[in-house]
Amino acid sequence: MPELPEVEVVRAGLESAVTGALITGVEVFDERSLKRHNPVAGAFETLLTGERMLGAVRRGKFLWFPLTSGRALVAHLGMSGQILLREPGTAEDGLLRIRLGIEHPSLGEYWVNFVDQRIFGSMAVDELLPTDDGRAGGYSGPGLETGWPPTGPSASDEGVAGRAMTPGFADPGDVAAGPLAPTNEPPSWLAAVPGQVAHIARDPLDPAFADRVFFAALKRKNTGIKRALLDQTLISGIGNIYADESLWAAKVHYLQPTASLSRAKARLLLAEVRLVLTKALAEGGTSFSETYVNVNGTSGYFSHSLNAYGQEGKPCPRCGTLIARESFMNRSSHFCPHCQKLRLSGA
DNA sequence: AAACAGCCCTGAGTGC
DNA sequence: TGCACTCAGGGCTGTT
Numbered sequence: 001m002p003e004l005p006e007v008e009v010v011r012a013g014l015e016s017a018v019t020g021a022l023i024t025g026v027e028v029f030d031e032r033s034l035k036r037h038n039p040v041a042g043a044f045e046t047l048l049t050g051e052r053m054l055g056a057v058r059r060g061k062f063l064w065f066p067l068t069s070g071r072a073l074v075a076h077l078g079m080s081g082q083i084l085l086r087e088p089g090t091a092e093d094g095l096l097r098i099r100l101g102i103e104h105p106s107l108g109e110y111w112v113n114f115v116d117q118r119i120f121g122s123m124a125v126d127e128l129l130p131t132d133d134g135r136a137g138g139y140s141g142p143g144l145e146t147g148w149p150p151t152g153p154s155a156s157d158e159g160v161a162g163r164a165m166t167p168g169f170a171d172p173g174d175v176a177a178g179p180l181a182p183t184n185e186p187p188s189w190l191a192a193v194p195g196q197v198a199h200i201a202r203d204p205l206d207p208a209f210a211d212r213v214f215f216a217a218l219k220r221k222n223t224g225i226k227r228a229l230l231d232q233t234l235i236s237g238i239g240n241i242y243a244d245e246s247l248w249a250a251k252v253h254y255l256q257p258t259a260s261l262s263r264a265k266a267r268l269l270l271a272e273v274r275l276v277l278t279k280a281l282a283e284g285g286t287s288f289s290e291t292y293v294n295v296n297g298t299s300g301y302f303s304h305s306l307n308a309y310g311q312e313g314k315p316c317p318r319c320g321t322l323i324a325r326e327s328f329m330n331r332s333s334h335f336c337p338h339c340q341k342l343r344l345s346g347a
Numbered sequence: 348a349a350a351c352a353g354c355c356c357t358g359a360g361t362g363c
Numbered sequence: 364t365g366c367a368c369t370c371a372g373g374g375c376t377g378t379t
Contacts, residue, residue, distance in 0.1 A: 032355090032356085035355090078356090079356085079357095080356090080357085080358090095357095116356095117356085117357060117358065118355090118356045118357055118358080119355080119356050119357080120355075120356065221349090221350090222349080222350075223349090223350065223351090227350090227351085329351085329352090330352085330353085330354095
């Protein structure tokens, strides 16, 4: 299923094509894909048609596309969602739930197809609310956030005019007059987040992620560490796969009580989370082309080098002990019984 | 208040 | 061959 790295691949693949693009038509083929859309403010189709998209933003596994209206098109891929950029007229299979017709000033007309087999994903139009800390609501591309990626160069002094451009695409600031006109001020939608995403914590690759707040939450909580890693209100972007991989890397048992983790162990775990996500991001980042986004979470993550997830019965790459699998939270936990021992007195 | 079980959803895979 | 069953799990809702 798409977790942070896979969703970021989708975001990056869509960024250039949707930024500055006009939404010319909306077709909803399955109303169940609108389960997170509140119709009180207006119908999904009405709130989108005629709007221009100003960027592509991601926090954790949530995506959104700020609109000229001050609202945003919000997308969550759930288990099986895909957002595909297609030439108009392209045949899609029966799993197509929503289609947007868009017109980009320099790239021309496209279809944005929301395909979702299990309908755990959704699209919605939602209000954009200012962030509590005044910082960017999520990641929206190089140059629009300080210190992203964490090891990369800072572009904060260059402002929006100095943002890096994706090769092959025009500067969106040139094609969309008004809101995207070159300026030294960040766009108004930058320090904002959709209402339905506001309760989601920042992800660990977000430079505004507060390590100390996360560690404090671990000390305060009365639960297991994997449950905490999957709790999107504590830390976002982590799903079952990368939770198992991070815990394996940090040699922590998935049921280890969060409060029992030493600060050093918690720091190590968070570092491993970032490493696992960054590695996966680097691998997934090459799987899309400039004009054609074809994201397949399943084939994507299976190509990653997994040490624990899905490795039941195979030898642990570190010690050779056979990887175990246990049922947990309606899903599976994969771990090395030797490397990841449950420690009831300190960790 | 916090923790957690249950629910949604469907194609692929398995066993009989 | 066909049918019933199991599995995959993110995020929301309801219960304790």
